Amino acid sequence: MMLIPCPFCGKRNESEFIFGGPVGADRPDPNAASDAEWVEYLTVVPNPLGPVQERWWHARGCGEWVTIWRDTRTHDIVRAPDGPK
Amino acid sequence: MQKYSIFSLARNALSGHRNWPLAWRSPALKDRYEVIVIGAGGHGLATAYYLAKEFGISDVAVLERGWLGGGNIARNTVTIRSNYMRDESIPFYVKSVAMYEGLTQELNFNMMHSKRTMVDIVQTWPKLRELRRRQLVMDIYGSTYEQITTDEVRRRIPALTGGGPDARLPIICGMVHTDAGVNRHDAVAWGYARAADALGVEIHQQTAVQSLIRGVDGAIAGVETNRGTVRAAKVVVAVSGHTTTLTDTVGLKLPLRTMNLTAFVSEPVQPLVDVIVNCPDSGFYFSQSDKGEMVIGGAPDMGQSFRRDIKQHVFEDTVTAMLSLFPSFKKLKLMRQWGGHLDIAHDASPIMDQTDVPGLFITAGWWGGYKAIPAGGLTLAHLVAKGAPHPLMSSFTLDRFRHLDFILEAGTTTAR
Numbered sequence: 001m002m003l004i005p006c007p008f009c010g011k012r013n014e015s016e017f018i019f020g021g022p023v024g025a026d027r028p029d030p031n032a033a034s035d036a037e038w039v040e041y042l043t044v045v046p047n048p049l050g051p052v053q054e055r056w057w058h059a060r061g062c063g064e065w066v067t068i069w070r071d072t073r074t075h076d077i078v079r080a081p082d083g084p085k
Numbered sequence: 086m087q088k089y090s091i092f093s094l095a096r097n098a099l100s101g102h103r104n105w106p107l108a109w110r111s112p113a114l115k116d117r118y119e120v121i122v123i124g125a126g127g128h129g130l131a132t133a134y135y136l137a138k139e140f141g142i143s144d145v146a147v148l149e150r151g152w153l154g155g156g157n158i159a160r161n162t163v164t165i166r167s168n169y170m171r172d173e174s175i176p177f178y179v180k181s182v183a184m185y186e187g188l189t190q191e192l193n194f195n196m197m198h199s200k201r202t203m204v205d206i207v208q209t210w211p212k213l214r215e216l217r218r219r220q221l222v223m224d225i226y227g228s229t230y231e232q233i234t235t236d237e238v239r240r241r242i243p244a245l246t247g248g249g250p251d252a253r254l255p256i257i258c259g260m261v262h263t264d265a266g267v268n269r270h271d272a273v274a275w276g277y278a279r280a281a282d283a284l285g286v287e288i289h290q291q292t293a294v295q296s297l298i299r300g301v302d303g304a305i306a307g308v309e310t311n312r313g314t315v316r317a318a319k320v321v322v323a324v325s326g327h328t329t330t331l332t333d334t335v336g337l338k339l340p341l342r343t344m345n346l347t348a349f350v351s352e353p354v355q356p357l358v359d360v361i362v363n364c365p366d367s368g369f370y371f372s373q374s375d376k377g378e379m380v381i382g383g384a385p386d387m388g389q390s391f392r393r394d395i396k397q398h399v400f401e402d403t404v405t406a407m408l409s410l411f412p413s414f415k416k417l418k419l420m421r422q423w424g425g426h427l428d429i430a431h432d433a434s435p436i437m438d439q440t441d442v443p444g445l446f447i448t449a450g451w452w453g454g455y456k457a458i459p460a461g462g463l464t465l466a467h468l469v470a471k472g473a474p475h476p477l478m479s480s481f482t483l484d485r486f487r488h489l490d491f492i493l494e495a496g497t498t499t500a501r
Contacts, residue, residue, distance in 0.1 A: 001397045015398050019387040022342065035487070043340035043431040043486050047329040052389050072343070072391045 002070075005080040008062045020055030022046065023067065051078050086283035089193050108275060109282035114289050114312055118146040120469060121308055121317040123294045123331065125149030127158040127270075127455060128448050129323035130277035131462020132469070133286045139463065140470035143285030146317075147278075148310060150293040154274025157325045160393070160425030161455040162348050162382045164361055164372065166203055166265035167228045170219050173480040173492050174434070175226040180477060181460035182264050188459060194276030196268040197375065201360055203265035204233075204241060206410065208254035208366035216260045233259045244357050247410040254366055254409075265361055267372055273458060296334035297445065305335075305444035319469055321446045326391060326426030328449040335442050340431040340486050341449055345390035346382075347399055349422035351414070353377030367406040379417060381407060395422040427452065432491035437465055438474070438482040 002014040022045040028037055046052060051069045058064045069079035087093060087106050097105055120136060122129045125147045137143040149155075165185050167178035189196045207213045220230040238259035239245055248256040278288055293311045297320065300306035307316035322331055326343040353376050363370040371381040383403025386396050400422065408415055430436050430450035435457070437448045448465050451457055464475035474482060480492060 013398075015402075022389060039487055039489065040338060042489070044338050045342055047342050047389060047428070049330055049391055054388060070388065072389045075388075075390065075392065075396070 002075055002077065004056055004058075004066060004068065004077065006058050006061060006064055006066055007081050008064055009058065012058065012061055016058060016060040017056040017066075018059045020057050020065065023053040023055060049073060086193075086279060089195075108279040109288055111290075112287050114292065114315065115146070115287075116314065117307075117316045118287075119144035119317060120319045120321065121145075121315060122147045122321045122323060123308065124156065124323040124325070125153040125274075125278065125288055125290065126156040126323065126325065127154075127273055127277070127458035128451070128461050128465065129321070130154075130274060130281055130288075131458050132321060132323060132448070132465045133288075133462075134277045134281035134284070135463045135466035136470060137281060137284035137286050140466055142466075142470055145281075145286045146315065147281070147286060147288045148292045148294055148308070148315070149288070149290045152290050153278055153288060154271060157425040157427055158270050158274050158455065158458075160348070160423050161270065161346075162370070162372070162380050163267045163270050163455060164203070164265065164370070164453070165267065165456045166262055166361075167456075168203070168205075168219060168223060168230055168260075168262045168265070169228075169494060170215075170222060171434075171492055171494055172222065172226075174494055175223055175228055177460055177464075177477045178456060179226055179228050179264075181457050182266075184459035184463070185266070185268065185456070188268075188273070188276065192276035192280045194272055194279060196272045196276065198266055198268040199375070200264070200266035201372070203262040203361040203363055204238060205260040205262070206238065206245070206248070206362065206364045206366070207257045207260060208248060208364070210257065212366050213257055220260070229261075229263045231261050231263075233261055235259070241360060242358055242362060244411055244413060245362070247408075247412055252409070256410075267361065267374075270455070277458075277462070294331065297331055297442075299335050299442060303443065305442050319444050319446065321448070321465065321469060323448050323465075325449070325451065325454070326428050328428050328447055332440065332445075332447065335445070337440055337442060337445075339436070339440075339447070339449070339483075341428040341436070342389050343391055343426050343428045344385050344387070345392055345396070345424045345426055346385045346452075347395035347422065347424035348380060348382040349395060349400065349403075350374075350381070350420050351379040351417040352420055354379070354417070364406065364410060367410060369403045369406045371407070378420065379414070391426045393424050393426060395424050427454065431486065432493050434492040434494045435461075435481050436483060437461070437468060437478045438484075439468065439472070440483065 003011040361372040435450040464478040467475040
């Protein structure tokens with residue numbers, strides 16, 4: 001069970017959160033981006049063997065959105081808003 | 086290849102079972118092949134087999150990091166069915182189910198195929214609407230789906246004692262998919278391996294592909310392994326969750342994320358449930374194996390993951406859901422759990438295509454890839470041999486992302 005650090009509530013059980021998806025690239029300027037760049041922005045997210053950045057919603061808690069870095073091999077949270085875990 | 090039959094069994098029994106030939110060879114690794122298939126799992130072995138059998142290409146090496154059939158083909162719930170939603174998906178899965186039913190004969194290997202029907206337990210009205218819509222689409226393509234009453238559901242599945250009128254989600258009805266079945270996963274891997282080997286395909290276990298190699302012209306040139314460089318003008322990536330790990334080595338970007346899907350198994354008990362039970366509204370499914378174990382699966386963990394075990398909260402959620410409908414299962418002891426990492430495409434449908442690197446083919450994004458093994462191998466072999474997609478898979482190319490022409494499939498585990 002993961003304990004996700006919420007900036008307001010502290011470390012809380014994963015079951016209180018809803019997964020908000022991986023963090024992809026920044027939105028490119030639609031007028032400047034080529035079709036290929038736009039499709040890549042829409043569909044491709046980093047899929048590393050290692051830390052990945054993702055959002056979690058403390059839906060069954062305070063309602064805050066949290067962005068963390070989590071290792072996909074171990075599920076360890078390697079970086080979180082309140083400094084190291 | 087020695088044919089397995091009652092006579093070969095009797096002959097080998099008389100000689101004390103000491104003279105069975107090896108099911109496949111372990112030849113020396115050459116430095117060049119016509120086709121390299123990365124991954125000796127279901128899709129990789131089936132692709133090699135159909136390349137040799139249907140298209141006469143037998144100079145094929147199947148490279149496997151671990152042992153044959155030890156990846157996701159050993160990490161699923163062996164459910165074979167074709168109750169999908171989209172026009173693009175259903176004919177493919179209908180074909181695959183039909184191929185599975187003839188696989189024992191085709192490969193001369195007992196698949197222990199058990200066509201035992203799947204019953205979906207419907208507990209919400211939106212789910213019923215969705216399944217009835219699926220029923221209408223499936224009717225067009227020759228798959229089977231029919232609605233049965235709650236009483237009929239309980240008659241067929243006596244252990245289903247939860248979900249009464251006072252439950253949070255009372256059972257509304259059931260949907261029956263008579264084409265569904267289960268079989269033995271090891272037999273699928275071993276049967277394809279043995280048959281492919283007999284046609285000249287080489288299977289190399291303990292051969293980890295570390296990176297892909299591009300030639301000066303940009304096309305694929307081969308692979309770098311822990312046993313040296315192996316060259317080929319055509320390379321097939323059939324490695325499930327690690328597709329992007331390999332394609333990253335040639336700078337290819339694919340719309341794939343790797344996720345963890347898990348299952349667990351109870352102790353063996355007397356025959357109790359003779360159908361595959363799927364409860365999409367509660368979030369679990371199970372069937373009873375021939376040994377008597379309950380093989381139970383639940384919802385996936387939504388985050389990206391390369392782990393091969395079960396997460397505690399996924400396990401707890403699945404068990405809670407199961408006990409709400411099958412309270413008597415509380416007494417069951419659990420024996421094993423496993424997880425597989427598989428990649429999911431942006432639209433949850435599979436991808437089978439030649440990539441932007443000429444000669445590099447991928448088969449990826451399979452959710453419920455077990456049921457797709459025979460047709461997936463056949464269609465991929467067609468693509469590799471002819472350079473053009475098989476008609477059954479022509480919609481599942483990478484081009485659909487370029488045109489934002491997604492195939493949003495509702496029949497996969499993730500879409501529950």
